[in-house]
Structures are given as structure tokens and as C-alpha cells.
Amino acid sequence: MKVIRISKTEWQGGLDKARTGYGLYGPVKEGQDDHAFRPLAPGEFPDMSYKNSKMSPKELVHPQSEPMFQYNLNPADPDHDIMREIAKDATAKAVIGIRPCDADAFLLVKRNFDTPIYRDPYWVTAFESFTKIGFACNQACSATAFCTSAGSGPFHDAGLDVLLVDTGESYLAKVVTDKGQHFLDVCGFSAPAADAASQIESLQKKAESTIASSVNTDKLKDQVTTELYDAPFWEEISFACINCGTCTFSCPTCWCFDIQDETKGKQGVRMRNWDSCMYPLFTLHGSGHNPRGTKVHRVRQRFMHKLKYYVDKYQDGIQCVGCGRCIRLCPVNIDIRKVCNMMNGYTACSCAVS
Amino acid sequence: MSAKIDAIRQIARRLLSEGKVDMVIGFQKGTLPMMNEPCFVRKAEEADRLVWDSHCGINLANYVTDRKERIAVVAKGCDSRNLVNHVIENKIKREKLHIIGVCCDGMLDKRLIAQRSQTEAQAEVDAVEEKDGVVSVKAGALLWQAPRAELLQDNCKRCRHRNPVLYDELVGEPVAEKPEDDYEDVKRIEAMSPDEKWAHFEDMLSTCIRCYACRNACPLCYCPTCFVDESRPQWVGKSQDPIDIRTFHFLRAYHCAGRCTDCGSCERACPMGIPVRQFTRKLNKDCEELYGWQAGLSLDQRPALDTYNPNDPNDFIR
Ligand code: SF4
Ligand code: SF4
Ligand code: SF4
Ligand code: SF4
Ligand code: SF4
Numbered sequence: 093m094k095v096i097r098i099s100k101t102e103w104q105g106g107l108d109k110a111r112t113g114y115g116l117y118g119p120v121k122e123g124q125d126d127h128a129f130r131p132l133a134p135g136e137f138p139d140m141s142y143k144n145s146k147m148s149p150k151e152l153v154h155p156q157s158e159p160m161f162q163y164n165l166n167p168a169d170p171d172h173d174i175m176r177e178i179a180k181d182a183t184a185k186a187v188i189g190i191r192p193c194d195a196d197a198f199l200l201v202k203r204n205f206d207t208p209i210y211r212d213p214y215w216v217t218a219f220e221s222f223t224k225i226g227f228a229c230n231q232a233c234s235a236t237a238f239c240t241s242a243g244s245g246p247f248h249d250a251g252l253d254v255l256l257v258d259t260g261e262s263y264l265a266k267v268v269t270d271k272g273q274h275f276l277d278v279c280g281f282s283a284p285a286a287d288a289a290s291q292i293e294s295l296q297k298k299a300e301s302t303i304a305s306s307v308n309t310d311k312l313k314d315q316v317t318t319e320l321y322d323a324p325f326w327e328e329i330s331f332a333c334i335n336c337g338t339c340t341f342s343c344p345t346c347w348c349f350d351i352q353d354e355t356k357g358k359q360g361v362r363m364r365n366w367d368s369c370m371y372p373l374f375t376l377h378g379s380g381h382n383p384r385g386t387k388v389h390r391v392r393q394r395f396m397h398k399l400k401y402y403v404d405k406y407q408d409g410i411q412c413v414g415c416g417r418c419i420r421l422c423p424v425n426i427d428i429r430k431v432c433n434m435m436n437g438y439t440a441c442s443c444a445v446s
Numbered sequence: 447m448s449a450k451i452d453a454i455r456q457i458a459r460r461l462l463s464e465g466k467v468d469m470v471i472g473f474q475k476g477t478l479p480m481m482n483e484p485c486f487v488r489k490a491e492e493a494d495r496l497v498w499d500s501h502c503g504i505n506l507a508n509y510v511t512d513r514k515e516r517i518a519v520v521a522k523g524c525d526s527r528n529l530v531n532h533v534i535e536n537k538i539k540r541e542k543l544h545i546i547g548v549c550c551d552g553m554l555d556k557r558l559i560a561q562r563s564q565t566e567a568q569a570e571v572d573a574v575e576e577k578d579g580v581v582s583v584k585a586g587a588l589l590w591q592a593p594r595a596e597l598l599q600d601n602c603k604r605c606r607h608r609n610p611v612l613y614d615e616l617v618g619e620p621v622a623e624k625p626e627d628d629y630e631d632v633k634r635i636e637a638m639s640p641d642e643k644w645a646h647f648e649d650m651l652s653t654c655i656r657c658y659a660c661r662n663a664c665p666l667c668y669c670p671t672c673f674v675d676e677s678r679p680q681w682v683g684k685s686q687d688p689i690d691i692r693t694f695h696f697l698r699a700y701h702c703a704g705r706c707t708d709c710g711s712c713e714r715a716c717p718m719g720i721p722v723r724q725f726t727r728k729l730n731k732d733c734e735e736l737y738g739w740q741a742g743l744s745l746d747q748r749p750a751l752d753t754y755n756p757n758d759p760n761d762f763i764r
Binding site: 352365430 | 656677686
């Protein structure tokens with residue numbers, strides 16, 4: 093493990109050097125109580141005091157609205173009636189200060205967008221253009237964080253190129269990939285940190301001990317899908333839900349989208365927008381039939397997808413990194429931890445007539 | 447507070463065991479501080495799940511829309527007014543409803559309390575307690591206190607109908623009502639120039655993620671297909687285009703004209719903390735000034751925008 097020490101006095105100078113080779117992104121304050129991941133203007137730096145953002149940085153790679161093609165309907169134009177692909181920005185970018193759970197979330201999503209059979213060019217181009225400079229959490233971001241039991245954790249480095257650890261007067265930069273090493277080189281950060289390993293380890297232990305909340309996932313794989321699907325608790329779980337989709341929009345691992353054409357005058361674009369299993373148009377068939385026509389169907393879909401179908405399909409944990417955003421932002425307090433434990437612990441009634 | 451909980455549970459137990467209703471809709475304790483979850487109870491022995499405190503801000507009238515069961519519903523002043531709306535607009539039959547009215551002291555503003563905890567204690571809220579009109583908030587290592595009246599949701603500070611207007615049984619002692627609304631917040635915006643207004647609303651909506659929680663939390667928004675979801679024809683684009691976002695907000699507000707009870711559910715539900723009541727409050731003020739109308743006060747009156755009146759102050763209608 094290679095670790096570089098970055099004193100906080102050289103931090104901003106180094107980032108300024110990075111601007112020559114990278115477009116920089118990072119958390120900036122937005123509104124009264126929020127941070128959002130945005131491009132950093134010259135002279136602007138990531139706000140490293142942030143705990144977590146309401147909306148996850150997934151929008152950097154998978155924007156809420158993303159134009160894919162453009163066309164025009166003007167017969168006089170040589171491009172008339174031709175769909176032109178809108179070039180995706182593939183220039184090198186670096187996002188600084190991304191939290192470990194959010195970086196891990198990209199890997200969970202990658203399984204769906206970058207497969208041997210199908211590669212989503214928009215997602216993959218954007219994903220690969222980013223160097224991810226992570227920021228370990230010295231402390232749980234919130235009482236609702238359950239990252240350590242969801243396959244991630246405050247010092248987890250999967251999906252990152254560098255993991256920064258804040259020691260007070262300096263950052264310890266753990267180099268995870270060559271891409272990360274390159275970024276540090278461009279910044280001019282090169283001071284090796286002796287005995288950093290033990291320091292990181294003790295900070296990690298301390299951080300993990302502050303994660304107060306957890307989920308049980310050990311039995312999900314062995315649950316019978318159809319039995320969980322028919323479990324009696326869905327009506328109760330879904331009752332309060334208002335199908336707003338906030339849980340899915342704020343979730344770093346929710347990936348559903350819908351494709352739309354929008355025309356203004358003679359100009360048009362074909363774009364994709366985030367969609368959500370919570371919405372009435374989601375899975376609405378051309379015939380008018382909707383296999384997920386009611387709230388119970390939709391809520392069940394969200395939890396079954398994250399906690400059962402995904403588990404079965406990829407055989408490597410749940411489609412959730414434990415950031416807790418959906419719990420904090422849900423207007424009616426539907427709590428995935430509670431649902432996960434109910435699903436995990438469910439035993440179908442054995443008294444049914446066989 | 448706990449006296450109200452006992453009364454609600456007792457009523458629920460009685461109604462269910464006597465078979466008077468099929469379900470009771472109320473609140474159960476949430477998993478986070480300052481959050482209760484709307485829930486239903488179908489069996490008398492489960493009535494003890496029901497709770498009542500200052501964190502029951504979501505409007506339960508939203509949960510009775512088009513339901514077929516015989517329902518008992520716990521209702522604050524504002525919920526009861528939305529139940530009146532629902533009956534008038536044929537979304538539920540009065541005979542199907544048993545309204546457990548609760549005299550309301552106002553709901554605490556969870557966002558305000560969370561923000562103050564961040565400022566004063568750099569920590570999130572661990573617990574909230576109330577005694578003698580003082581709220582004590584435990585946040586990390588600190589305890590901070592403030593008068594309850596300061597920490598109410600904005601709509602509850604302004605509320606004029608805290609006592610249910612329609613009910614079958616009443617929980618708690620009726621509370622004193624505030625005589626009138628000064629609409630000071632609306633007037634502040636009315637006084638702006640068109641450019642300032644535009645900038646104000648543009649800024650206000652800049653963080654909207656178009657989740658429609660404001661719409662979905664509102665008992666007035668029950669159209670089988672909302673105009674923003676209509677796809678043949680598609681009235682509104684679905685991207686993050688600011689024009690489409692504004693179109694949604696302005697049109698939704700107009701759909702609520704003469705029907706909004708200022709219950710604050712929309713604002714409470716918004717994940718981004720956008721003060722969406724600024725739109726509906728303006729229309730409430732107009733309805734009151736033009737038609738002397740406040741929504742949901744009586745079953746015997748048609749809503750302001752649903753009647754023809756020769757004394758209408760507008761010339762064009764005569
Ligand atoms: S945020 Fe809550 S209310 Fe909204 S769709 Fe998700 S679970 Fe339902
Ligand atoms: S959920 Fe865990 S990894 Fe993610 S920000 Fe919170 S503490 Fe850090
Ligand atoms: S608006 Fe009025 S009745 Fe409704 S919660 Fe607030 S104070 Fe109570
Ligand atoms: S618009 Fe908002 S304040 Fe008015 S009734 Fe609907 S939820 Fe309540
Ligand atoms: S709830 Fe808030 S973020 Fe969602 S659509 Fe309404 S105003 Fe926008």
C-alpha cells in the first residue's frame with residue numbers, strides 16, 4: 093500500500109496544478125443545509141467539511157436529464173431529419189471528496205451498464221473519464237448510515253483511485269490505482285508517508301465504531317423469491333408511501349431511466365431522464381396495462397430489486413451501499429433497514445395447505 | 447401529549463372491536479427523530495401502535511382517497527378540512543368515515559430543528575422533548591432549548607383552524623384559534639417588481655429535483671393521471687428544464703386554488719426544503735379577498751371556483 097502525505101498548506105496549490113490536466117468536480121455548499129457535486133470554477137475548491145450530499149454524485153456520470161441525440165425538422169437544413177449523436181465529454185475529469193459509499197455505488201451500477209453483452213456508451217464514457225479521489229469518513233455521516241453492513245464502509249476504497257484520510261493537519265492519500273497515482277503526480281503530491289498504515293488502520297477502526305446502524309442480509313440469498321413476493325407485509329410497508337420517488341432519485345445505486353424526444357420549434361433532442369419504479373408511467377405498457385399498477389406493486393418492486401433480484405442475479409451482495417439517504421429524505425419515514433430485516437428474517441407460514 | 451395518545455388508542459380499539467370500522471388510519475412511531483409514519487390498524491389488539499405528538503405533520507386525508515373500507519381517521523384541524531374537501535369532491539363518502547378529530551397544538555418544523563442543531567451543536571438531532579411550551583433538542587453532546595412557538599412549522603404558526611371542523615369524536619380540549627391571517631409573507635412577494643419576483647421564484651426552484659413529493663403528499667392532488675404524467679398528449683417535458691419545472695409548480699398551484707387548506711404537507715414532504723406554499727398561499731389570499739372563501743370549512747358550500755355568483759367582483763363574468 094503506497095501512501096502519500098499531503099499537508100493542508102500545499103493542498104490548494106496542488107489542486108490548482110491539477111486543473112491543467114483535469115476538469116475538477118467536488119462538493120460545494122448549496123442552499124441552507126446541503127452540498128452538491130458540481131464542477132469547480134477556477135479558484136474554487138471542494139468543501140472538505142461536508143458530511144454527505146442530499147443527492148448522490150451519481151448525477152456526474154448519469155445525469156438526471158441527458159441529451160443523447162439531436163435532430164432538426166427544417167427542410168432547408170442539410171441535416172434535416174438526421175439524428176446526430178451528441179458527443180459525450182470524454183476529457184479527463186477528477187472528482188474530489190467523493191465518499192466511499194458513493195464510489196462503491198458506481199461499481200454496483202457498473203454491473204448493469206458495462207457488461208460483456210451490452211455497454212452503455214453514455215454511462216461508460218462518463219464513468220471512465222473520471223478519476224475518483226475519495227474521502228474517508230472519520231465519523232459516521234449520520235445515525236442512519238449503515239454502510240459497514242451493506243458491503244461498503246467509511247474507509248472502503250473499492251471504486252476509488254485515491255482514498256484521502258484526514259488526519260487534522262494533513263491528508264494521507266492512499267493510492268489505489270495507477271489513475272490515482274497519475275492524478276497525484278499532476279498535483280505534485282509526492283511526499284511518502286512513513287508508518288501511515290497503522291495510523292489509517294486506527295482511524296478506520298474508530299470510524300467504523302461510530303456506524304451505529306446495520307442491516308441483516310445473510311439470509312436474503314436463500315429466501316425463495318416467490319415467497320418473499322407473496323409475503324403479507326407489503327401492504328403495511330407500502331401504506332405510507334406517496335410514490336414520490338425521492339428514495340430512488342437520491343439513491344446512488346438506482347439506475348432506471350426513460351427515453352424522451354423533446355422538440356422546440358424545428359429543433360429537437362432525444363434524451364434520457366431518470367425514471368423510478370415509484371412512478372405511474374414506469375412499466376406502463378402501450379396496451380394500457382401496467383404490471384405494477386398499484387403502490388404495493390411499486391414499493392415491493394423497489395425493495396425486491398435492491399434486496400432480492402439483484403442479490404440473486406449478481407451473487408455479490410445487495411444493491412445498496414448503506415448511505416441512508418432514502419431514509420433521511422423519505423417524507424413519510426419508510427426505512428429500508430426495517431424492510432431489509434423483515435425480508436431477511438421472513439419465514440413463510442408453514443401452516444398453508446400444501 | 448400522552449393523554450391524547452391514550453384517547454386515540456381507546457377510540458381505535460373500541461371502533462375496531464365493535465366492528466364499526468374496517469381500519470383506523472393514524473400515525474405510528476417512526477424510526478427517526480421527528481418522524482412518524484402514517485399507518486393503518488385493522489385489529490383492536492394492534493391499536494397500541496398508534497401515537498400522537500408534534501411530529502404528525504403529514505396530512506392523513508391523503509390516505510383515504512377512493513378507499514372502499516369503512517375508515518376511522520385521526521384528523522388535526524387541517525386534515526379535517528381536507529376531509530371536508532374530499533367529501534365535497536366525492537372522493538369519499540361521509541358515511542364511510544369516522545373522524546377522530548384531534549385538537550391541534552401545531553406541528554414542529556423538523557427542518558428548522560435540524561438546521562438549528564447543525565448550527566448550534568454541529569450534530570444531527572438525537573431526540574426532541576417538550577415540556578411546558580419549551581422544546582429541548584438533544585444533538586450530539588449538546589442540549590439546546592427554544593420556546594415551542596418558535597419551532598412550529600410556518601403554516602402552523604399561521605393556522606386559524608387548529609380545532610377540527612368536522613369530526614365524530616374529539617380528542618383533547620379545544621384550543622384557542624388565531625383570528626386572522628395577515629398574509630405578510632405573501633404581501634412581501636406581491637410588493638416585488640416583476641423582475642424581482644421572477645428572480646425570487648427562479649432561485650427558489652433551482653434545486654427542485656422534480657420528484658413531485660409536494661404533489662403526492664397533498665390530499666388535493668388525486669387526479670387519476672396528473673397533467674405532468676400525461677403522455678398522450680404530453681403537456682409538459684420531463685427533463686430538468688427550468689421552464690418545465692416552473693410549469694409544473696404554477697399549474698399545480700392553480701389546481702389547488704380554493705381547495706388548499708395550508709396544511710403544509712407539501713412543504714414538509716419536499717426533500718429539498720423548497721417553500722412550495724408560497725404559490726398556494728397567494729391563491730388562498732386571493733380566494734379570501736375576492737370570494738371571502740376559505741377551503742374545507744363546511745360541507746354545505748361549494749368551493750369558490752366551483753360556483754357561479756352574480757356578486758362576483760370580476761366584471762368579465764357578468
Ligand atoms: S421516498 Fe418514501 S414516500 Fe417517496 S417513494 Fe420512496 S418510500 Fe415512498
Ligand atoms: S454511509 Fe458510511 S461511507 Fe457513506 S458517507 Fe456515511 S459514513 Fe461515509
Ligand atoms: S395547520 Fe393547523 S391544524 Fe394543521 S397541523 Fe398545523 S396547527 Fe395543526
Ligand atoms: S397544497 Fe400543500 S398546504 Fe395546500 S392542501 Fe396541499 S399539501 Fe396542504
Ligand atoms: S417535492 Fe420539492 S423537489 Fe420534489 S418536485 Fe416538489 S418542490 Fe420539487
